[in-house]
Amino acid sequence: MGSGGKVKAAAGARGALLLALLAGLCALFRGCGAEDSAMENIVTEKKAEESHRQDSADLLIFIMLLTLTILTIWLFKHRRFRFLHETGLAMIYGLLVGVVLRYGIHVPRDINNVTMSCHVNSSPATLLVNVSGKFYEYTLKGEISANEINDVQDNEMLRKVTFDPEVFFNILLPPIIFHAGYSLKRRHFFRNMGSILAYAFVGTVVSCFIIGLLMYGCVTLMKQIGQLGGDFFFTDCLFFGAIVSATDPVTVLAIFNELQVDFDLYALLFGESVLNDAVAVVLSSSIVAYQPEGDNSHTFEAMALLKSFGIFLGVFSGSFALGVATGVVTALVTKFTKLRDFQLLETALFFLMSWSTFLLAEACGFTGVVAVLFCGITQAHYTFNNLSPESQDRTKQLFELLNFLAENFIFSYMGLTLFTFQNHVFNPIFIVGAFLAIFLGRAANIYPLSFLLNLGRRNKISSNFQHMMMFAGLRGAMTFALSIRDTATYARQMMFSTTLLVVFFTVWVCGGGTTQMLSCQHIRVGVDTDQDSSIVLDGTERRSTKQESAWLFRIWYNFDHNYLKPILTHSGPPLTATLPACCGPLARCLTSPQAYENEGQLKDDDSDLILNDGDINLTYGDITVSTDATGVRTSGQPVGGVNFDEALDRELAFGDHELVIRGTRLVLPMDDSEPPLPRNPHHLRQL
Amino acid sequence: MGSGGKVKAAAGARGALLLALLAGLCALFRGCGAEDSAMENIVTEKKAEESHRQDSADLLIFIMLLTLTILTIWLFKHRRFRFLHETGLAMIYGLLVGVVLRYGIHVPRDINNVTMSCHVNSSPATLLVNVSGKFYEYTLKGEISANEINDVQDNEMLRKVTFDPEVFFNILLPPIIFHAGYSLKRRHFFRNMGSILAYAFVGTVVSCFIIGLLMYGCVTLMKQIGQLGGDFFFTDCLFFGAIVSATDPVTVLAIFNELQVDFDLYALLFGESVLNDAVAVVLSSSIVAYQPEGDNSHTFEAMALLKSFGIFLGVFSGSFALGVATGVVTALVTKFTKLRDFQLLETALFFLMSWSTFLLAEACGFTGVVAVLFCGITQAHYTFNNLSPESQDRTKQLFELLNFLAENFIFSYMGLTLFTFQNHVFNPIFIVGAFLAIFLGRAANIYPLSFLLNLGRRNKISSNFQHMMMFAGLRGAMTFALSIRDTATYARQMMFSTTLLVVFFTVWVCGGGTTQMLSCQHIRVGVDTDQDSSIVLDGTERRSTKQESAWLFRIWYNFDHNYLKPILTHSGPPLTATLPACCGPLARCLTSPQAYENEGQLKDDDSDLILNDGDINLTYGDITVSTDATGVRTSGQPVGGVNFDEALDRELAFGDHELVIRGTRLVLPMDDSEPPLPRNPHHLRQL
Secondary structure (H helix, E strand, C coil): CCCCCCCCCCCCCCCCCCCHHHHHHHHHCCCECCCCCCCCCHHHHHHHHHHHHHHHHHHHHHHHHHHHHHHHHHHHHHCCCCCCCHHHHHHHHHHHHHHHHHHHCCCCCCHHHCCEEEEECCCCCEEEEEECCEEEEEEEEEEECHHHHHHCCCCHHHHHCCCCCHHHHHHHHHHHHHHHHHCCCHHHHHHCHHHHHHHHHHHHHHHHHHHHHHHHHHHHHHHHCCCCCCCCCHHHHHHHHHHCCCECCHHHHHHHHHHCCCHHHHHHHHHHHHHHHHHHHHHHHHHHHCCCCCCCCCCCCHHHHHHHHHHHHHHHHHHHHHHHHHHHHHHHHHHHCCHHHCHHHHHHHHHHHHHHHHHHHHHHCCCHHHHHHHHHHHHHHHHHHHCCHHHHHHHHHHHHHHHHHHHHHHHHHHHHHHHHCCCCCCCHHHHHHHHHHHHHHHHHHHHHHHHHHHHHCCCCCCHHHHHHHHHCCCECHHHHHHHHCCCCCHHHHHHHHHHHHHHHHHHHHHHHCHHHHHHHCCCCCCCCHHHHHHHHHCHHHHHHHHHHCCHHHHHHHHHHHHHHHHHHCCCCCCHHHHCCHHHHHHHHHHCCHHHHHHHCCCCCHHHCEEECCCCCCCCCCCCHHHHHHHHHHHHHCCCCCCCCHHHHHHHHHHCCCCCCCCCCCCEEECCCCCCCCCCCCCCHHHC | CCCCCCCCCECCCCCCCCCHHHHHHHHHCCCCCCCCCCCCCHHHHHHHHHHHHHHHHHHHHHHHHHHHHHHHHHHHHHCCCCCCCHHHHHHHHHHHHHHHHHHHCCCCCCHHHCCEEEEECCCCCEEEEEECCEEEEEEEEEEECHHHHHHCCCCHHHHHCCCCCHHHHHHHHHHHHHHHHHCCCHHHHHHCHHHHHHHHHHHHHHHHHHHHHHHHHHHHHHHHCCCCCCCCCHHHHHHHHHHCCCECCHHHHHHHHHHCCCHHHHHHHHHHHHHHHHHHHHHHHHHHHCCCCCCCCCCCCHHHHHHHHHHHHHHHHHHHHHHHHHHHHHHHHHHHCCHHHCHHHHHHHHHHHHHHHHHHHHHHCCCHHHHHHHHHHHHHHHHHHHCCHHHHHHHHHHHHHHHHHHHHHHHHHHHHHHHHCCCCCCCHHHHHHHHHHHHHHHHHHHHHHHHHHHHHCCCCCCHHHHHHHHHCCCECHHHHHHHHCCCCCHHHHHHHHHHHHHHHHHHHHHHHCHHHHHHHCCCCCCCCHHHHHHHHHCHHHHHHHHHHCCHHHHHHHHHHHHHHHHHHCCCCCCHHHHCCHHHHHHHHHHCCHHHHHHHCCCCCHHHCEEECCCCCCCCCCCCHHHHHHHHHHHHHCCCCCCCCHHHHHHHHHHCCCCCCCCCCCCEEECCCCCCCCCCCCCCHHHC
């Protein structure tokens, strides 16, 4: 929103401003008024109370809807019914309620609410109205098109259930996106980072422009055969391309998890979907910001394009930096205080700091959602290691719950809005064109990029993986939130209606067909993490891993291992060993006592493996023993960054998840806050 | 609010109505406007964006404030500094920020926001304004008193941080109250139930009327010496009495917990404070509803009094019934589905059902806060037993976190509002009178009632306990929320200002002096739960316990044990054994398979003790063995309700917390979701 998104609304009421995220909750309780508005009008009071009751009842319907969804999901999971995911189900229930609200309920016209006209010569944010000597304060809500004036009352019921689109962006999306970042499977993510970045950045931009161009052709056609009822500019087409380029394969990934599909495929899909959400948000706001000098000309202009590009880069990097910065601050705070002794405080701090990222980004004019994503990743990579085991559990569970509730809420609202939204523009040509464009856009993203990436990858992305990625290009919460954000113009309304259909189709058809597609593409399922690890333990596989990780990644890894991890967490080699001698005092000050202890031990928290500190005798398997020894010796060397290839290799091989040495189980895994695998949840408890 | 509370506000914006609890969050993001308001005004857009940024920044200040509070609390806890509780600290930080906002920041007058007047002859909720052919929709916010009209802009900054009082009631209080109910230490609560109910109901009403009468005297005095600047009726005095009768000894209880003060004293204080919140809410709304026939006459009238009394009973029992009903429904759902296999679903369901209690009560015109309290108690008593261990942890931690955040938020807002609230009326006479009245009111509650209760109690409430209870009558979140809810009249403004001072004084002075008071009153600290239990194991003590539990409680206990627990949970005797034979099929249908299994075992979930199902050999201590045998034999008898005295006795003796038999530790305790004791947090994990 800060990022140039079209805020189409009025300045709004003044009373409950600060703290309004909380204060705002009260919008439910229409009793909005500052303390100083001494209104004794009993009629108004009764009306407000009535309205409050009505709101509670309406919200109750939604809570019941979610409860029903939960129970049905349980039934489906219980019966191992995989054709309909919870999000698809939430949509169906939403649809049903939408039908009932639209056709089943008729609200009697409330004469108390009749509006009246008043002629003034401008539209200020606040209006004082003099009613027989008493002054009432009014706040601007928005413009009403002339033909809707008589309609205002009739639509009351439907407007009630059509709620502020900014809610999605500012309340429901952040926990979803944060959870995605926080639960990123880091091992597989880093192993495939190059490919993921390519899909997310290049792929999304390609997809956006392909879809934009195709839609522009479609729109031109419509204009020529007289099917277009309003303006539809090229920028609108590009905007549409941007919003439908945000994939959300939550349904597919849930099934992947359940069936334990190949982890690289999982990582590619998950990583791409997480990052391309961020790209799509910033991209769409940059497109909106494209404004050639001559107002409303919507023509091509190099300067404006350059400006848009600048906005894209600025907003993206700014949000990235902010997200990482708050993550780093949280890591430092949790490292240098003994907050871990008080889990409640620790969890609360973690929650507040993560939330503040969002606010900070919005306050600075960046994109909160993007900042929150990178904050989540940073928290998972650094802060998580500093938390007490209880807080690790707590924070994961908290965000898991928030994510679950927000996601199901959005999807059930999607179903609802198909019937309750009042400005739908369904245009068959546009819809068919959009489906085609989306298909082609996804294809133009996946296949050429995979071909190019395979040139550099040792561990090729096979063609059945490519088909699966193509198929898994579902559209979900982000696409919906972006499209409902602004439905003021004809073009946007048509986009919104079409987007809804795209989401429905992809979630139900592609989501429901995942199992069939997997078996049809002969993608192996039931891959065990342990097995996966032990395969990589193989000599040849290790080499390929090494090959795959590019020089850029190696530099980053060494920097992370030598400097960031030791500074931000208790793990890694002591800074006194890695920093140049001149920084001695600083290094001593930043290094935690544990780091020195670690030095003498076969302990490498860096790869998110915690060796048991107890008195067990460490005997390594024949393959790993040398690697480990090397790694430790390396970290003991004065100036780092040279011989860490082996350590990196080892991290890539073992990752942060599970390490099982044949025979003895020596290493207790840190849980990687990944989506629930059918593992023993009591693992962590033993730590 | 539904309960007749004075909703002094306008009907508010219509766009984001349903779902508004979520939708409302967007009040932060002033982008409030329905989809159909196609406003293209770029100035307005810029203004909205600017306002959104400002709101984010303002909220950020608050988040930072909370973060700072958390860090300082940690420091205090770390250094075992007990004179200042986190709530007191939050208030201090709030005060500091309030001072800065009030005196440090000057907002330049924003010419874009200048308001204008428009003369119409009524004040509708929605106003359409015709601005050169375009229609804008305005919504009523409230009345502005004539002398404030020129002030509107100047106060903008301070009004920004003064947010809707209904937020406290509808967003912040419910989690606090629910948590109180959910974490009620049931064993000690039930053991002292009679006394607690007496303090909560009789005591609160007595305190309310004493304070009301004293304040009326004070107000009459003020009127005579010309110190009163507005109306102040007797009902206002009673209202004041009701709101300051809600005690909130959170500070004291935190110290009790830390020092392990006598559990009976803890139970008395905690139970009283939890219940008297509910009583005070309903009482205050009943007083507001007291409206003699002749409008504004504020004279005594029997009918109106009777009506008020009826409202009190109706609202209280209605809220009670609703809260219990949702709790029961949740218990049934969790019992009869295998939801416990999916902890996320289970937790989400629990959360949604508990929230729906609040909405249901508000929608029905009852008091959501009260309903939520009894829902919490029911969930703890029944549903908790049906949850999987993970969900038990999760739900407790979730509500603990929400409680913590909400509480600290309220207290820091309290500090803030001392400087930012703009209609303070500090009257020295009223303030002195109020402090005196509150002291006397508390004394008139505690001492006479304790005397009367001691007549019936074997386990007397000693005089040092009485002094401690007197001293621990802090006022907190509930008092504040009730007093800020309506600050429209002069009387209410004076009450609000005075209430703030009362809260500050009690939290800082009484809260800070708890440790001194404890040692001064020679109240034993460091009481171990185990030790406490084993004392009660003594023969004489057991007798006293028996004596203490009144016949009413015994009837309830038997009913609960024989019918409710078996119906709602997996524990207790099978219904086939306790219900009359004619209900055979129903009983078979309702009894869970586990209940039959339980029958043959020495297992009594009823007392919230889980015997280890493993293969350990059960050997009981010399005292308990007979009791246990009796208990089990009793539950095996066909028609219950006769010989359960022993079982009850045993429950009262062992309670639901810890049971340690000398020598062997046989019984693994279920955590009783009580405030954190310095116990091993890994206890539960072993289950």
